[in-house]
Amino acid sequence: MLTGFAVSSAAIFVAELGDKSQLMAMTFATRYRAWQVLLGITLATTVVHAASVALGFGMGALLPTEWIGLVAGIAFLGFAAWTLRGDHLTDAEKSKAGRTARSAVIAVTLAFFLAELGDKTMLATVTLASQHDWLGTWIGSTVGMVLADALAIGVGLLLGKHLPERFIRYGAAALFAVFGGWLIVESTLGLL
Known part of the structure; x- marks a missing residue:
């Protein structure tokens, strides 16, 4: 469980x-x-990642570990490319984030729930759950996302628009590429 976490x-x-x-x-x-x-963010992430873990855990029980690792490595290389491309809020998404709602928590929860469906973090969680303990993966993926978004909240409050987004994007893409390459090499050696 600790490794998955x-x-x-x-x-x-x-x-x-x-x-x-x-x-x-x-x-x-x-x-x-x-x-x-x-x-x-925490409420939305907990629900989305629970579904992701269930999907990944089911896949892990049906497929051989080496093949899952190979697919995971390729997926992580895809995540690296996706990260390099970067994400930007559309005007509609900025408008939704800026509206006053009856309850800020409900507005944020719904927005994040919808934004995370099919997002790379959801797909990464599916991939990780196919290889690691489901509970550790669920808690770990939720904690990782909440911490990253807490960092964004703090940075957003402190620095406003002076965030070096390009530097962060390149660093994250490089780490994904390293993880992906490592998984591919490890899985390929296991298949041989």
């Missing part, structure tokens, strides 16, 4: 750096209290 926390933290969700967190932090934004 550690690997998932680190991988999802890195995956979240420079992601659209961080931009949303910064935007919401300018409108609502930081604790409300963080609570909404």
Whole structure:
């Protein structure tokens, strides 16, 4: 369980750096209290990552480990490319983040839930759950994402628009490429 927690926390933290969700967190932090934004992110992430872990755990029980590792490595290389491309909020997403809602927590939770469906962090969690303990992966992926978004909230509050987004995006992409290459090499050696 500890390995699943550690690997998932680190991988999802890195995956979240420079992601659209961080931009949303910064935007919401300018409108609502930081604790409300963080609570909404935590609620949405807990639900989305529970579904991701269930999907990944089911795949892991059906497929051989080496093949899952190979597919995971290729997926992580894809995540690296996706991260390099970067995410930007559309005008509609900025508008949704800026609207006043009856409850800030509900607004943030719904926005993050919808934004995370099919996002690279969800796909990364599916991949990790196919190889590691489901509970450790679920808790770790949730903690990693919440910490990355908490960092975005803090940075957004302190630095505003002076965040070096390009540097963060390149660093996250490089780490994904390293993780992906490592998984591919390890899985290929296991198949031989």
